[in-house]
Amino acid sequence: MQPEIGIRAEWVDFRAPAVHVGIASMHELSIMTEALRMATDTAQAAGASRVRKLRLRIGSLSGVVPDALRFAFDVVCHGTMAEGATLEIEAVPAACWCATCQAEFECVDFFNECPRCHDVSGELRRGRELDIAAVETS
């Protein structure tokens, strides 16, 4: 289910805009496609015939919406060795490093005030994760 990518160096005449219906334009779909590729490559290299479960690790500031990933998962797995597999998403809360306190604190933004000393920190330690943690095969 690869979307068509067209590169056109030379266009001569005006063309009517193409109409695309149906597939949500989400980067979650691209990311899930890549997760499935990594999972099936790993499973095949290990001699497995099925992917039963995928475990992802997604940071709260990664810009990726877990629900959109779940939606994309069902779409990309259809007709592959991962059809019917379950998706586990481990949410990673974001954390900043406070240099004054020499400690981490949980945050919801890229730039935050330390709840202890109220100094401002932009040094993000966690929260940008977009990882595939493990795959369960059989």
Add this chain to the structure above:
Amino acid sequence: MCQECGCGSGGGDVKIGGHAHGREHHHGHDSHEHGHAHSHSHGIRTLDLNRSLMEKNALLAERNRGFFRAKKLLVLNVVSSPGSGKTTFIRETAAKLAGKLRVGVIVGDLATDNDAARLRTAGIPVVQITTGTVCHLDADMVSKAASQLDLDQLDVLVIENVGNLVCPADYDLGEDLRVVLLSVTEGEDKPLKYPPMFHSAQVAIITKNDMATAAGFNRDLVLMNLQRVSHHAKIFVLSAKTGDGMKAWLDFLAEENAAVKRK
């Protein structure tokens, strides 16, 4: 190692973890739909990967970066919402640099080549990428598109990304600078609504400043919001249409270009 199914043997680079035998581990045939006259191994195994999903794009982006560096090209990845004025901004930048720096453009859109046509009419070398349903450009698309431009004839390569403040944030294209545009009609809280994109940009440009008064634009508020999310970003306020504020941006580009040429 599991005595029954033999998993744990082989596997190459794959580390086989989670294989404690106290956990559920089917060796019976009841959980399979197919017949079992054969004797292949079918245990459940957990294979640890712990790899980034952006790994492939990151590798391709680094390859692009090395290639562009060898060509001594300054590469910009221009991102914004739809309608922030990317195309006009790029066209005016190229026009005002004419005779000093040669600019080429890669344009990404879901559909149509209208933006490319607008740039081509202005005499700028341009390649259009139509992504179909994909909401962002990735490093592979840029690599393919760049091969259609005569890069040896260029100083600056501008990549006009798909108008979208969400998805392109995660995709490194191999650029030197990520430039995010925000027009005065969009609302001062946009940096707070789309922090990953604004945080990832090295340059933030407030466009359509000629309309600021009509739009009731609060410049101090937007600057404060930008600094909150993107404290490291270099900020320019300008109008590509009137040319107001363009000089500071063009001087900055000339400096960045000189830095790339020295590398």
